[in-house]
Amino acid sequence: MIQQTLVLIKPDGLKKSLTGNILTRLSETKLEIVAAKIVRVSRQLAEEHYRHMRDKPFFEELIKYIQGELHDRRKVLAMIYWGEDAINKVRVLAGATNPEKADPVSIRGAYGRITTLGVYENVIHTSTNEEEAEREIKLWFNPDEIIVDIYPTKIVTKEKVEIKVWA
Numbered sequence: 038m039i040q041q042t043l044v045l046i047k048p049d050g051l052k053k054s055l056t057g058n059i060l061t062r063l064s065e066t067k068l069e070i071v072a073a074k075i076v077r078v079s080r081q082l083a084e085e086h087y088r089h090m091r092d093k094p095f096f097e098e099l100i101k102y103i104q105g106e107l108h109d110r111r112k113v114l115a116m117i118y119w120g121e122d123a124i125n126k127v128r129v130l131a132g133a134t135n136p137e138k139a140d141p142v143s144i145r146g147a148y149g150r151i152t153t154l155g156v157y158e159n160v161i162h163t164s165t166n167e168e169e170a171e172r173e174i175k176l177w178f179n180p181d182e183i184i185v186d187i188y189p190t191k192i193v194t195k196e197k198v199e200i201k202v203w204a
């Protein structure tokens with residue numbers, strides 16, 4: 038089945054200069070990148086992205102982590118990978134959530150670590166299933182930032198919207 042999945046290179050992945058390595062590993066899947074951007078993650082976006090973790094004792098650390106406050110890199114690289122069985126293909130390459138339990142040749146197994154505060158710094162995020170992928174993609178991207186039509190869209194007329202343009 039053709040699917041799409043959200044992939045984030047987290048701030049630890051950027052800080053450790055792993056972008057090239059991770060993209061090379063992901064290219065093994067033969068999936069297509071259909072959207073990509075660098076995002077400065079707001080507290081609101083971080084909390085919404087990790088809303089399923091909000092009752093965890095490490096939630097506050099997790100929010101700081103994805104916002105880049107633990108790594109002095111206040112950004113993530115957000116991408117959408119698209120193609121046959123995309124969700125599972127990327128999950129398998131990424132490896133288990135806990136980097137110590139992840140297959141050592143997976144991305145998380147090779148590059149992740151557990152901090153003394155108990156946060157799994159696992160360098161990459163990737164959606165778990167189709168429902169989560171849809172929620173996450175719609176959270177991180179607008180339709181016109183994606184070069185294929187993946188979910189239904191509609192046209193709305195907005196009045197008096199201020200946008201920044203080149204001076």
Ligand code: UDP
Pocket residue numbers: 090095099133134155156157158159162163165
């Ligand atoms: N996480 C953590 N400790 C845990 C579980 C999760 O630090 O015991 C962090 C980790 O960075 C993980 C993120 O919270 O990637 C989201 O957790 P989830 O269970 O959704 O794992 P994922 O889908 O990222 O494998």
Ligand code: MG
Pocket residue numbers: 165
């Ligand atoms: Mg998850």
